Amino acid sequence: MAGGRSGAGFLIAALLVASLAGCAGGTSERALDSYTAEEIYKKGELELETGKRPQDALIYFQEVERLYPYTEFAKRALIMQAFTHHKAKDYEEARAASQRFLDFYPGDEDAPYALYLMALSYYDQIDDVGRDQGLTFQALQGMRDVIETYPDSEYTRSAILKFELAFDQLAAKEMEIGRYYLKRRHYTAAINRFRNVVQDFQTTSHTPEALLRLTEAYLALGLTDEAQTAAAILGYNYQSSPFYDDSFRLLKGRGLSPEAKGEGWLRSIYSQMVKGEWL
Numbered sequence: 237m238a239g240g241r242s243g244a245g246f247l248i249a250a251l252l253v254a255s256l257a258g259c260a261g262g263t264s265e266r267a268l269d270s271y272t273a274e275e276i277y278k279k280g281e282l283e284l285e286t287g288k289r290p291q292d293a294l295i296y297f298q299e300v301e302r303l304y305p306y307t308e309f310a311k312r313a314l315i316m317q318a319f320t321h322h323k324a325k326d327y328e329e330a331r332a333a334s335q336r337f338l339d340f341y342p343g344d345e346d347a348p349y350a351l352y353l354m355a356l357s358y359y360d361q362i363d364d365v366g367r368d369q370g371l372t373f374q375a376l377q378g379m380r381d382v383i384e385t386y387p388d389s390e391y392t393r394s395a396i397l398k399f400e401l402a403f404d405q406l407a408a409k410e411m412e413i414g415r416y417y418l419k420r421r422h423y424t425a426a427i428n429r430f431r432n433v434v435q436d437f438q439t440t441s442h443t444p445e446a447l448l449r450l451t452e453a454y455l456a457l458g459l460t461d462e463a464q465t466a467a468a469i470l471g472y473n474y475q476s477s478p479f480y481d482d483s484f485r486l487l488k489g490r491g492l493s494p495e496a497k498g499e500g501w502l503r504s505i506y507s508q509m510v511k512g513e514w515l
Contacts, residue, residue: 348389407437461498
């Protein structure tokens with residue numbers, strides 16, 4: 237029993253020594269202000285690459301800017317703050333850091349990326365089509381700024397693609413609301429939504445269906461000229477679409493055919509899309 241107690245005491249003593257050594261090692265950690273700007277910056281890069289939380293890298297980039305202002309590494313640390321905030325989905329902070337970069341370094345080679353990050357912070361917040369689309373408008377404006385301000389940058393192609401996708405989403409929202417009104421026989425309200433798609437979102441994938449729904453709504457109101465014109469536009473531009481087949485059957489059931497008639501807004505669209513008469 238005595239030998240057992242002695243062995244236990246030795247183990248406890250060994251653990252205590254190890255614990256004290258660990259504490260001593262912890263207190264030997266150097267303060268960040270004893271490192272160079274480059275060393276702190278690289279610590280941030282390493283933490284961002286290997287750590288589980290992007291936010292943990294922020295302290296390093298922020299300290300570079302605080303300890304070594306107006307240096308090359310301070311500039312690089314600022315754009316990395318914007319990137320890190322975005323990666324962490326802290327979108328407002330990402331926009332703020334990006335805007336600070338643009339304010340301080342408007343002519344820098346990373347300025348296009350800062351502007352792109354601002355637009356992306358809106359784009360990545362776009363909700364599904366059933367929600368409010370205010371952020372979609374902001375994403376569109378942001379991507380347009382990138383495209384127009386830096387047309388030759390490496391981010392322009394991505395900005396164009398995301399602009400088109402966001403644009404399509406706005407059209408999808410109009411279609412969703414229009415279908416809601418059409419189903420409840422609120423034909424005038426439905427027509428207004430489908431008209432928005434045909435007039436303002438002509439290049440999106442939703443235009444063929446919008447023309448079919450216009451055909452339906454106008455027929456329901458007895459406005460056959462407008463219904464025939466909508467179907468005529470659909471037939472000319474999207475004849476292989478199943479939406480055209482549906483509109484043709486609707487008209488045929490009334491003894492009508494796709495044909496540009498009347499002098500309404502759809503006739504103007506017909507002149508633009510079919511005849512190329514834009515004036």
